[in-house]
Amino acid sequence: MRPQDIVVLLKILCYDSHNWYNKDLANDLFLSTAEISNSLQRSASSGLIDTDKKKVRVQSLLDFLIYGIQYVFTQRPNNISRGIPTAHSHPFMRLQFSSDQLYVWPDAESDEKGLSVQPLYPGVVNAAKKDEKLYLMLALIDVLRMGKTREKEVAITKLKELFEQ
Numbered sequence: 001m002r003p004q005d006i007v008v009l010l011k012i013l014c015y016d017s018h019n020w021y022n023k024d025l026a027n028d029l030f031l032s033t034a035e036i037s038n039s040l041q042r043s044a045s046s047g048l049i050d051t052d053k054k055k056v057r058v059q060s061l062l063d064f065l066i067y068g069i070q071y072v073f074t075q076r077p078n079n080i081s082r083g084i085p086t087a088h089s090h091p092f093m094r095l096q097f098s099s100d101q102l103y104v105w106p107d108a109e110s111d112e113k114g115l116s117v118q119p120l121y122p123g124v125v126n127a128a129k130k131d132e133k134l135y136l137m138l139a140l141i142d143v144l145r146m147g148k149t150r151e152k153e154v155a156i157t158k159l160k161e162l163f164e165q
Contacts, residue, residue, distance in 0.1 A: 001042055003073050003120035004031060006065075007127065008039045009048055009056050010137045013163060028130060030123030058163045065144055066156055075145045077115035083107045084125055086117055088151050090139035096154050103142070117142060137162055 011029055012020065022036045029036070043049040048061050083104030088097055089112075102114025107125045119125060119138070128135035136158075143155035 001046060001072065002039065004029070004035065004123075005039045005043050005048075006069070006073075006141065007120055007124060007134075007138065008036060009043060009061055010141075011127070011131070011134055012049070012054075012056050013058070014131055014133050014137075016165070029127045031121075062159065062163060065141060065159065069141060070145050073120060073145060075117055075142065077103055077117050077146070079116050080113060081106045081116035082113055083110050083116065084128065084135075085112055085114065086119070086139045087142035087145075088147060089114060090136065092136055092158065093139065093143065093151065093154070097151060103146075117146070133162065 007029060008025060008031075011025055015024075022033050022040070025031070025036045026033045031039075040049060040053040044051055044053050047057060048064065049056050081104060083106045085091070085094075085102060086105050087093065087103045088099055089102040089104065102112060103117045104110070104112055104114040105119045105125050105128075106116050120141075124138060128138055140155040140159050140162075143151050147155065
């Protein structure tokens with residue numbers, strides 16, 4: 001598995017039940033169609049998407065995110081940088097918790113400053129700018145990657161809600 005595989009699966013969930021093509025995923029996620037095809041193949045092999053590569057196995061994905069992502073795609077905040085708020089710094093999480101420290105995905109066009117968190121892959125920032133639901137899901141996953149227990153509980157509850165929509 002590669003980190004972008006998670007983002008591909010999340011974007012498929014964002015499409016709801018609308019028809020989509022690999023080129024749609026590629027355009028929306030700033031990946032090549034070959035990367036999308038390879039990602040879908042890896043996800044099918046790991047059981048996170050059906051064999052037709054069209055329907056995400058939501059419970060399997062959720063189980064992986066809850067129990068595995070923090071070990072497979074670990075992250076530790078780094079230097080101070082301009083960027084887009086993520087993890088507990090996302091606007092949704094800020095309504096739940098207060099913190100003096102911001103976490104951001106590096107982005108020179110943003111006004112916020114905080115500790116730099118590497119996104120799952122470089123195109124995440126641009127993809128998140130295009131899709132609020134995807135942005136929220138990715139920020140919640142960053143909570144799972146590096147948050148505290150109470151933050152993780154809120155993130156899991158919200159992810160379950162988003163996955164059911």
